[in-house]
């Protein structure tokens with residue numbers, strides 16, 4: 001059985017894509033077989049792995065709208081142990097078309113369950129910055145929702161909508177959906193960051209990963225070369241912190 | 257006649273909301289009468305002006321779906337010369353419902369043109385981080401699209417989709433739509449930021465505002481108090497840079 005993770009936050013620019021890429025690569029270093037799924041019309045995860053989204057014919061859209069088998073659009077990447085179901089801008093159409101299908105929220109879940117056994121230990125899905133039909137599909141198919149969050153006012157406020165979407169998905173199709181909040185892009189020297197981080201710690205307690213991802217400009221550079229941080233700068237702060245996140249996640253998954 | 261501006265970028269977290277709020281307040285300081293419109297289900301612009309989005313009954317959704325008159329949901333704010341049409345999380349429904357209306361892309365344009373004369377010099381619309389039905393409505397109703405952009409790889413790549421949506425809206429309902437790119441959250445000490453800023457300058461030339469908005473943590477603090485930067489820290493770098501943006505914009509608008 002594969003463990004399925006959605007990486008989602010309605011708030012934009014909180015490191016959803018950076019987390020999907022870096023965490024996926026760090027989990028592969030631990031010997032796990034990883035499937036990344038790009039569900040964002042921006043196709044940043046696809047781009048960060050060195051693909052040209054505009055030139056791809058088969059993407060996650062085939063699975064969402066045409067019921068293509070999950071692994072049809074799947075491709076190997078330049079990261080050992082990591083495969084990708086890519087995206088391109090066509091995914092935007094799914095937001096308008098999916099709701100006309102009956103049971104549209106379970107299309108991804110059905111596609112994942114239809115492949116038995118699935119040759120992956122973990123599936124990580126990068127979601128767009130919205131709570132539309134595509135994100136609902138990902139949450140319905142997931143065991144765990146990881147919510148990357150900046151320690152800033154708008155980002156902290158977005159957790160309110162994220163908690164209500166978790167309640168909604170649990171009451172409809174996926175009662176066992178768990179969540180974990182990941183603090184990203186933290187600048188320990190910044191007073192607002194420190195204050196809001198403390199507030200999130202008090203409010204969410206165990207709902208927060210212990211691992212913190214701090215600001216590291218090497219994380220901005222690595223997608224330019226089509227490499228995850230673990231290969232671009234293996235000893236950078238970003239690489240070390242995403243490795244410790246991978247270890248913390250595996251402890252959480254294995255105790256479940 | 258009011259001059260209508262959409263503030264949009266598919267890329268998340270590039271300071272769309274911060275620009276709508278700060279630029280709106282700086283234009284009011286120049287004596288202009290400003291209407292801000294929050295079109296994002298995150299309702300960050302509404303929140304940053306001190307409102308509780310969850311408690312509002314009348315929002316921009318009334319205009320988009322129920323053809324309410326433009327000024328029905330309009331409210332005064334604690335910023336002299338700035339009124340607001342607020343949002344709450346219900347706006348997310350518009351993404352799925354709007355496309356079933358005939359001519360759904362011109363609903364906002366029709367609502368704005370129906371009020372004559374409109375008591376505002378400029379209308380600024382804060383868009384969600386997507387290119388769905390709501391953003392298309394805003395672009396169709398606009399004279400100018402301002403595209404806040406970070407000098408980072410994913411953000412620069414998003415300009416490709418932004419240019420194609422501008423071409424699409426010009427060919428369908430709004431042939432005169434102009435655009436201007438605004439560099440935001442710039443860290444002049446950061447090599448990636450400097451490199452990508454230079455590339456954008458070479459590629460877009462006059463398509464870029466001359467004014468640059470640099471990193472200023474005071475811009476993160478001001479929404480916590482429900483105040484724009486021009487009132488929270490009037491002499492901060494952020495306040496000064498958004499004031500010079502307001503002046504550059506008015507020179508552009510008046511020469512048109």
Ligand SMILES: Nc1ncnc2c1ncn2[C@@H]1O[C@H](COP(=O)(O)OP(=O)(O)OP(=O)(O)O)[C@@H](O)[C@H]1O
Nearest residue numbers: 012013014015016017018129214215216220268408
């Ligand atoms: N820890 C970090 N330190 C510095 N920069 C970072 C860090 N994490 C991410 N970034 C940069 O911040 C920007 C936002 O990150 P990213 O694009 O991954 O966020 P996102 O949540 O996927 O955005 P969107 O909502 O548009 O999908 C990117 O330019 C990325 O390179």
Ligand SMILES: Nc1ncnc2c1ncn2[C@@H]1O[C@H](COP(=O)(O)OP(=O)(O)OP(=O)(O)O)[C@@H](O)[C@H]1O
Nearest residue numbers: 012152268269270271272273274385470471472476
């Ligand atoms: N110049 C700046 N310096 C420092 N922080 C900034 C600056 N501009 C914006 N910010 C902060 O960066 C974050 C992202 O900005 P903002 O929320 O305005 O972007 P957005 O494009 O509206 O995001 P979304 O895509 O989620 O709507 C916010 O926490 C904001 O306070």
Ligand SMILES: [Mg+2]
Nearest residue numbers: 016017040044
């Ligand atoms: Mg992303």
Ligand SMILES: [Mg+2]
Nearest residue numbers: 272273296300
């Ligand atoms: Mg915003």
